[in-house]
């Protein structure tokens with residue numbers, strides 16, 4: 001069987017992780033890259049020994065395209081690729097958009113163009129989150145009373161000198177451009193939101209919040225708190241998820257929720273599923289490309305799921 005052909009759009013930081021992930025999976029190859037910054041496009045093309053373009057509308061003869069451009073540009077870029085190229089599947093980095101209005105339009109226009117949108121929600125593929133989701137959905141933890149989710153990361157002042165970072169129009173703040181897969185995880189595990197209260201911190205004087213603390217009441221009665229920052233001293237510190245259920249308490253932590261810190265679940269030993277990571281993005285992109293090669297479209301979120309997730313994001317972004 002011949003390999004699937006993939007185009008990359010946006011040759012910045014996250015493209016390096018996606019390139020590693022694609023190269024780790026059999027059955028899919030990067031055949032062309034695109035960036036409006038010709039130097040970046042050329043450097044990535046030379047590294048991969050493939051052609052490049054600076055205009056995504058010229059892309060053709062590929063099966064998939066992965067959009068890795070600045071967050072607030074995703075709707076425009078995805079829509080234009082859907083309407084002006086013949087590429088059937090469009091992968092889009094998180095956050096899919098900064099507003100639910102734009103997500104509505106984006107999904108509608110992609111569907112009208114007869115194309116399929118595949119959002120990158122990589123925490124859904126973290127083996128510990130998959131395991132936890134199964135415990136919750138099968139009732140093994142009983143009713144879920146409470147969760148605490150913390151994302152304590154560092155993005156230094158140099159990072160915020162990159163033109164789009166820290167802007168309202170293209171970055172959206174810590175929950176959108178850094179922690180959005182954690183917000184998606186809360187939505188994935190605990191469902192739709194009923195009420196939320198919180199505050200955002202502005203001490204670094206960006207156009208957006210670099211730190212947010214939110215408390216949430218979910219529609220299923222679970223309550224919880226989420227704190228996210230990109231302002232820890234010097235370096236990334238940790239991610240943490242504690243779940244307090246009627247029949248168990250679980251605490252995950254590590255750079256990307258890759259270790260079990262605490263496990264006390266009725267009738268179930270600690271599953272000993274810790275895994276190691278050599279980068280800060282988790283293993284989710286590798287799994288996502290495996291699902292793409294296997295055509296497991298049900299592993300991607302539905303339209304309704306995407307929409308209610310972005311609505312949760314809006315509710316806790318303050």
Ligand SMILES: NC(=O)c1ccc[n+]([C@@H]2O[C@H](COP(=O)([O-])OP(=O)(O)OC[C@H]3O[C@@H](n4cnc5c(N)ncnc54)[C@H](O)[C@@H]3O)[C@@H](O)[C@H]2O)c1
Pocket residue numbers: 009010011012013014015034035036037040054056068069070071072073077093094095120122162176177178281
């Ligand atoms: N899933 C994750 O873990 C993860 C991690 C980091 C970033 N991201 C997301 O990936 C996206 C990109 O982030 P980044 O850190 O790589 O940013 P970056 O600034 O390093 O790269 C973005 C690239 O897009 C290019 N670009 C802009 N407009 C373009 C256009 N019209 N056509 C082609 N290229 C264009 C820029 O020139 C730049 O090279 C963001 O939405 C971010 O939230 C996801």
